[in-house]
Amino acid sequence: MTSARPDTAAPVPTAQDEVVGICQDLLRLDTSNYGDGSGPGERAAAEYVMGLLHDVGLDPEIFESEPGRASVVVRLEGRDRTRPALVLHGHLDVVPAQAADWSVDPFAGEERDGLLWGRGAVDMKDMDAMILAVVRQLVREGRKPARDVVVAFFADEEAGGVKGARWAVDHRPELFEGATEAISEVGGFSVDVDGRRAYLVQTAEKGLAWLRLVADGRAGHGSQVNDDNAVTRLAEAVARIGSHPWPYTLTPTVDKLLRGVADLTGLPFDAQDPECIDALVAALGPASRFVGATVRHSSNPTRLDAGYKANVIPGRAEATVDVRLLPGHEDEGIAALHLLAGEHVRVEEIHRDTALEVPFAGDLVDVMVDSLLAEDPGAAVLPYTLSGGTDNKSLHRLGITGYGFAPLRLPADLDFAGMFHGVDERVPVDALRFGVRVLDRLLRAC
Template identity: 80%
Template sequence: MHDAPATSAATGTSAPTAEDEVVGICQDLLRIDTSNFGDGSGPGERAAAEYVMGSLTEVGLDPELFESAPGRANVVVRLPGTDPTRSALVLHGHLDVVPAAAADWSVDPFAGEERDGLLWGRGAVDMKDMDAMILAVVRQMAREGRRPARDVVVAMFADEEAGGAFGARWAVDNRPELFEGATEAISEVGGFSVDVAGRRAYLLQTAEKGIGWLRLVAEGRAGHGSQVNDENAVTMLAGAVARIGAHAWPQQLTPTVRALLDGVADLTGIPFDPEDEEGVARLVAALGPAARFVGATTRNTANPTQLDAGYKANVIPGRAEAVLDTRFLPGHEDEARAELERLAGPGVRVEDLHRDVALEVPFAGDLVDAMVAALHHEDPDAVVLPYMLSGGTDNKSLARLGITGYGFAPLRLPGDLDFSAMFHGVDERVPVDSLRFGTRVLDRLLADC
């Protein structure tokens, strides 16, 4: 589709295509440190947002940059579609990344190094790869004077890695007019390929678990460490943490997970019985590295992640705290919270730090058909299946405006690449051929959706 340089409608001169540009754009973004520590101490997204502004204004677009707080920058631009009567599509990414400890990496995590056909760096898959594909495709369309099939709102948000309070959530609450007329959205963590029984299958995200970051608080009687104390806050908290961490949550399969496992059963010949947990586990395992994502979507989860208590070896503190990362299935938030309260036990209080909704939408409709068709155009023999993300995306914030969100960052990946381990992992990297594939798919999607 893009074998030769495109021709600019305005100048008649040759210009680089999206495939020509995408790797360089991704490298540029990776070299901008946008680490989000979740406490406001990071560098912020301003430098990356200014890069996005420059990329878009250079091709004649008129984006808007706005800050929710100093340094916490977001960029939005609307591309008019050929059919103004249709509802708009939001195409969004986030500019922040989780921190990276350079000593643990094989390369500098902010050097954007290309090695062995792979682009390395923090954000290479989460999600500066998709950001680069979006920018490359939009730039090409602008240079060629092409318009998408309908209005497309391109948004690059801050703060997704800490819940979006300075990014998508802030924009939805304070600038809802930017998304006027939008009914659907596309973002990260879907559209990537996995090998299943010798067939390539693309996992299109149609659901994501809800988020509950919770604090456990135990309050007891402070005292001398040498004395008997049956109201020790540390003991009460430790019991709660142990019970919650060891709890075996029951298997509960939502419609999205059932549809995925049905598709895997068709590819592998492994029978699918929703009541057979061992059989379900075999089907999940058949997804290879993606089993990490999918396995966590068959049940609610709750993982203790932080502990804080005491200040001296011989002092029993009066208060002890822990933090939990809980993820609940669509429709199961209340029962999950009730179970956590029970497991915490007497004397331990459960407090909210951050909560956000679970999402689940049908694997059907014109947009889904267009995404599937765009993938099949580039990979005709592949299978496309729905799946649920065990984490969360900025689609949660857009859902507050009634916008239906999907995960579709199309990447054709080598079967031996442990893609799921790249997310928030050490030595994060993405194949350059996958980036070029994604630009072709995304370009076709915007023309047809």
């Protein structure tokens, strides 16, 4: 008589089991975006994503805006297909990293002290990994999300999305048919406010204007008196713009955030008092880097270009300026920049993208809040404005309302905001596992 053979089938991994390994794999793929077409592109990462989706029986589509600049899209069928679809998206590119500045190899995906280190760990291969892990678990278990979900991984976000989300919106809009809302990066992370954990959901983002300042003058010998010097005129304009004290202006999202901080801390709130605003921003700890840049416009000169020899006065001088504009105040901000540039300096547009702001209300917001609080009871959830921008700007062209919601429960002393495009980017592995639990809840209910 033979005994029954034991069941040796390996257990099916869950999203919490897989998310750390997926994130490590993505971090090890160098997808640096230099903004000039010289980087490695996103193709290798897109093919990796395709493999993970094919593995569970999905049929994603990969497409390129140009060779190597690859994006991936797949649609999950929802339980109620009469409802508008949700777009769940991330980007596969990262900003470059100078290895000599880092404590670890920025493309090794090293786990150390309970954190994953690498370029993209917070921007945004952490969220890419969470999306992939949750989608794989959902399909394996035979579950459907509450409504159709368009899952997208875009190229080129770090250079404005022209070769990624913007290209997809302009050339493949049918991929997003029926979608009205979207979820992506830089929101849903926790901060410590006076000893209480608060999660910041991104409901707004500043507008973007990369501008070129051009001064023309009279070329000549460096030894001559020249009152029509292009470099001098440009330098004066750059100094005015870079040092301009933009006035504090609280948009509805920032107003609601700071009122929430006042409630949590007991600090006074006065929208007309800059010192009061500064105190409330400071109460957000490391997140004050983000929030402090959203109480007013900002204009930072980033490049200068003039001349070719020490004793030659050039006839032309140029500078670039990175301008971030508050939602609802973009036109007045651009008008002010033209005045600051002065009559002798032209302002040319290199790249422009709109500001976004939506109410911290509605069914999707309610589900985001409920999903967070189910995993972290007693926390607070507040809206905030992102000082940068996301691919939600491109999706907005199709009438899709975007939110930032990459849920992470973080240690109070982790300078999360400071790691975006910074050195020694890292994310706690426990935060990744927390994130997949929250995202799974959201897809069940949204």
